[in-house]
Every structure is written in C-alpha cells, then in structure tokens.
Amino acid sequence: MIEAGYKVVNFEEKADVYIINTCTVTNMADKKSRQMLRRVKEINPKSILVACGCYAQVARKELEKIPEIDLILGVNEKKEIAKYIENTIKNKNELAQTSKEIIQNEEKNDKTSKNTVQNTKSSQNEIRNLTQVSEISNQKEFLDFGTITYTENTRAVIKVQDGCNQFCSYCIIPYARGRIRSRKPKSVLEEIQKISKQGIKEVVITGIHVASYGKDFSLNNIKNSHSEQEGYYLIDLLEEIEKIEGIERIRLGSLEPTLITKEFVERLSKLSKICDQFHLSLQSGCNSTLKRMNRKYTVEDFEKGANLLRKAFPKVHLTTDIIVGFPGETEEEFRKTYEFLSKIKFYKMHIFKYSPRKGTVAANMPNQIDGNKKEERSNSLIKLSNSNEENYQKQYIGKQIEVLFEEKVGEYYKGHTTNYMVAKLKTEEKLENIMKKVQVIGTENLELICKEIN
Ligand code: SF4
Structure with missing residues (x-):
C-alpha cells in the first residue's frame, strides 16, 4: 500500500481505506473481527472497508453478510491488495455516477423514488460481491512480500514460513493458512542485509510453524544454493543470518518442542548472536491431554529438550503457552500439568483458557469444561508464572x-x-x-x- 502511494494513519483517524486483517483462532476472535468491521463506517461512512486475513479466508460467506464491507480478500490475495482496492474505488465511483444519473433521469420522468433506491441497492451488492478468496490448501510456495514488519524501531520481525501440517485438535490454522511453505533463504538473507544497513540490530525469526522451515524445499524439489549438504532447515538459515554484519541479536519466535534435538542445540549454541530465550509451546503438562490435543510429543520429550537448552545456554529463559480447561481435562490431569510446570520453572507462561473453535475436532469433544473451572485453573497458573518471573529477576540484583x-x-x-x-x-x-x-x-x-x- 505504501509502495502504491498510500499513507498509513492510526486506526481512529479518518481514513479513505480501512484494512482489517481478521483473526479466526477462536470463536471469540471471529466475534471481535466482526465487531471491528462494523465500527469502521462509523468513523468514515464513505471509506472503503477491506476484510482480509484468516477469518476472511475460512468464512467469507459470513463476512458477505456484513453490508459495510466493500472487499473481502483471502490470504493469497494480500500481495495484490492495492490493485484490488483501486478496482473497488473505481467501481464505487462509477456506481456513484450511475446513481446520480438514475436520480436525474427519474426526476425528469417524475417517477417515485422507490425504484431509485432499489436500483442503487442492487448495484451496491454487485460491488460488494468483489470477493477474492482463492483455495489455500493448494498453495505450495511462500508468498514473498519482500517486506518486513517492525515491532519497534530496534527490532524487526522476519516471517520465514507460513502454513502448518500439524492439525492440533483445537486449532483452525492449518485450514486458514494451508500447508507448510518456507521462504527462500536468499530472500530472507537479502532482507536482513538490507535492514541491518538501516541500523536494525535485532531480528525475530517467525512463522506459523517455524520448526518446519525448509521441510517443503525437499518436498517441492526446490534446490538450495546455500548449502552443499542435503536439505536446508532452520538451523542452516540461522547460521547464515549469524554472518550478517550489523545484526547483533537473533531471536526465535515460538518453537515446537520437537525441534530441540541434540544436534540442533549443539549447532545453535555455536551462534554468538542467538538470544538465550526460547518460547517452546507446551500447551499441557499431562500426556493424556497432549494426546487429545494431537500434539506430537510427550512431557518427557519436552523435559529432555529443556535440559539440552539449559546445559548449552547457562542463563537461558524458557517461556511457553499453556491451554487450561481443554475438553476432558480432569482435576488429576490439571494437577499433573501444574506439577510439571513447577518442575520446569518457565520464566514466563502465557495462559489461555480453552475456547472452542467451530470446525475443529476439539470443539465437538465430550466433557467440555465449565467456565468457572477454567478461570480457577488459569488464575493458579498465572500466579505460578508471576512468582517464577519475580524469582528469576531477583537473582539479577547487583549484577x-x-x-x-x-x-x-x-x-x-x-x-x-x-x-x-x-x-x-x-x-x-x-x-x-x-x-x-x-x-x-x-x-x-x-x-x-x-x-x-x-
Ligand atoms: S502446531 Fe498446532 S497449534 Fe500450532 S499452528 Fe499448527 S495446528 Fe495450530
């Protein structure tokens, strides 16, 4: 949009175009996306309203019912967003012109205004039918925007991977984002070289399932020119980022615990720029809950990975995500989770109360957990997390x-x-x-x- 000459303003400011990048991770996220979409025209009734992102990808029919939306775009269409918006603006201007002419003609012919309103409404519907959502599961290549997202002035978030093949039973993402696709190493490295020249010192390497980085290169027979050895994976990419002058810190986004093998940690620990903080998504500390979640590791595997990292990085901080109140989570299962978390002593834990997502296996599982119970379990883990964080921090006083x-x-x-x-x-x-x-x-x-x- 910036390349096409648009200027980005704060959301509350009056703008000509509003782009809502919707989320669909929970039913609540869907609801919030819809509420946000309905608010826009109160700020500027004449604006163009675009809905894109994961919710638009999986539920375009629901969004088509919101009359305020002018354009619905799928995940693949984002790259050409400026082109679609300009078409919509053109169509809207033509419609305004046509409506004006209809009114003038009808006034001349002395007809009732009822027809006028009907004609205009049907034309508006034609414009709103500008829905561009292509099938995501066929997408085989990473959609390379060649641009980055800055979180702050000092840190740049670099997306290197999209899609997921894991199908955790509570998650809609594989349906919204399709199968794994990795960004070519050349593109990632060129971008980091460029931003390092602009003075950025820290990069955060992220993706939907970043542990899968490179797995699709061999599947799609994409030759890699950066490594002699067979295959090219996340660790190969990190080793090349390490060599880029000007970059002083490389941080990793959320990782699947299965990535943390002996070989991975050995190579990782040789990189001087890698930040010693790793976010390993555990989700539950109980094996039977993990099985129902369709996670592909056990708590024993997780602990092994955590120990490997602690040995290789003496000041490492491990952080994680936990879901409480997953369907069928008994008191005993929650107790196991609590004990496991107390043993691992994460620096920080993000606690999520399970929220059913329509279209996932878990949403139809029996024994859904009562809201109060989820609240109670969440509070006890938040307390544990805060106390861990405080204790870790106190050890640094005087240092x-x-x-x-x-x-x-x-x-x-x-x-x-x-x-x-x-x-x-x-x-x-x-x-x-x-x-x-x-x-x-x-x-x-x-x-x-x-x-x-x-
Ligand atoms: S790993 Fe599981 S939770 Fe993460 S995106 Fe894939 S399906 Fe969703």
Whole structure:
C-alpha cells in the first residue's frame, strides 16, 4: 500500500481505506473481527472497508453478510491488495455516477423514488460481491512480500514460513493458512542485509510453524544454493543470518518442542548472536491431554529438550503457552500439568483458557469444561508464572546486564536483555537502539530497575 502511494494513519483517524486483517483462532476472535468491521463506517461512512486475513479466508460467506464491507480478500490475495482496492474505488465511483444519473433521469420522468433506491441497492451488492478468496490448501510456495514488519524501531520481525501440517485438535490454522511453505533463504538473507544497513540490530525469526522451515524445499524439489549438504532447515538459515554484519541479536519466535534435538542445540549454541530465550509451546503438562490435543510429543520429550537448552545456554529463559480447561481435562490431569510446570520453572507462561473453535475436532469433544473451572485453573497458573518471573529477576540484583534500549516511557528508558527481561534506566541520555551495560538495583512490576555503571 505504501509502495502504491498510500499513507498509513492510526486506526481512529479518518481514513479513505480501512484494512482489517481478521483473526479466526477462536470463536471469540471471529466475534471481535466482526465487531471491528462494523465500527469502521462509523468513523468514515464513505471509506472503503477491506476484510482480509484468516477469518476472511475460512468464512467469507459470513463476512458477505456484513453490508459495510466493500472487499473481502483471502490470504493469497494480500500481495495484490492495492490493485484490488483501486478496482473497488473505481467501481464505487462509477456506481456513484450511475446513481446520480438514475436520480436525474427519474426526476425528469417524475417517477417515485422507490425504484431509485432499489436500483442503487442492487448495484451496491454487485460491488460488494468483489470477493477474492482463492483455495489455500493448494498453495505450495511462500508468498514473498519482500517486506518486513517492525515491532519497534530496534527490532524487526522476519516471517520465514507460513502454513502448518500439524492439525492440533483445537486449532483452525492449518485450514486458514494451508500447508507448510518456507521462504527462500536468499530472500530472507537479502532482507536482513538490507535492514541491518538501516541500523536494525535485532531480528525475530517467525512463522506459523517455524520448526518446519525448509521441510517443503525437499518436498517441492526446490534446490538450495546455500548449502552443499542435503536439505536446508532452520538451523542452516540461522547460521547464515549469524554472518550478517550489523545484526547483533537473533531471536526465535515460538518453537515446537520437537525441534530441540541434540544436534540442533549443539549447532545453535555455536551462534554468538542467538538470544538465550526460547518460547517452546507446551500447551499441557499431562500426556493424556497432549494426546487429545494431537500434539506430537510427550512431557518427557519436552523435559529432555529443556535440559539440552539449559546445559548449552547457562542463563537461558524458557517461556511457553499453556491451554487450561481443554475438553476432558480432569482435576488429576490439571494437577499433573501444574506439577510439571513447577518442575520446569518457565520464566514466563502465557495462559489461555480453552475456547472452542467451530470446525475443529476439539470443539465437538465430550466433557467440555465449565467456565468457572477454567478461570480457577488459569488464575493458579498465572500466579505460578508471576512468582517464577519475580524469582528469576531477583537473582539479577547487583549484577551487570546488557540491554538493547528501545523507547522512553515516562522518565525511564526501557529495553530487553537477550533472555527477554524488561530493564529500565532513568537517564537524560538518548538511548534508542543503543546496546548498553547497566547494573540491576531492584525489581518493580516484573521489570528490572537499573543504574549506570560507574
Ligand atoms: S502446531 Fe498446532 S497449534 Fe500450532 S499452528 Fe499448527 S495446528 Fe495450530
């Protein structure tokens, strides 16, 4: 859109075009997407409203019922979004012109205004039928936008993979995003080289199922020019990113525990730029729950992976996602999860209360768990997570840490350590995108308070 000459403004500002990138991960996400879509025309009734993203991909029929939407695009169509929008604007202008002419003619012919309204309405429907959603399961190649998403000025999120072949029983993503597709190494490396020249120091490597990176290269017989050995996987890509000058930190997005093998960790630990924080999605600490979730590992496999990482990275922080109240989760199963989590001692856990997603296997499972029970289990794990985080942070009091500072919030400059603790420093100095060693003097609201080193 920027390349096509558009300027991006804040959502609450009056704009000519609104693009809602919908989410469909839970029924609640669908509802929020619909609410958001309905709000837009209150800000500017004359604007063009575009719905794209995963919900638009899997439920275009539902979105077609929302009269405010002008254009519905699937995941594959995003790349040409500017072209589709310009067509819609053109059609809308032509319709306005036609409506004007109808009104003028009918006034001349002295007819009732009833027909006019009907004609205009049917033309509007023709425009709204501009729904471009192609079949996602046939998509074999990564849709390379050649652009990046910045989370902040100092950190760039690089998407290297799309789609998922895992079919966890609670998840709609394989249906919304299709099968695994990896971005070609050349494209990833060129992009990181480009942004490093712009002064970006930290990259976050992400994907829907980033552990699958490269698996489709051999399936699709895509030759790789970067490695002599057979196959090209995530670790090969990371080794090449490590060599890019100017990049000082490489952070990994959410990983599947099955990726953490001895060989992977050995090669990973040789990379000096890899951040010692890994997000391993566990989801449950009980094997029978994991089985119903159709996750492909056991808690024993997970523990082995966690130990390998802890041995290779002494200050490593492990973070995770947990779903509580999955269908059939008994008190005993939850107790096993709680005990396992207490044993692994994650730095931080993101706790999700299970929410059924229409179209998934788990949504039709018996023994759905009561909302109060989910709340209770969620609260007890949030308490455990907060207490772990606090205890980890306290160990740093009096120690020196290196922080990549990001932004000024109030009187503090805030940033992150390699192992993802938030650190803050009171200073007059301008520290944005500066890497600096500071001393920890205390903790406050799960953040480290620091001072300059004399
Ligand atoms: S691994 Fe499971 S939870 Fe993650 S995207 Fe794939 S199906 Fe969904």
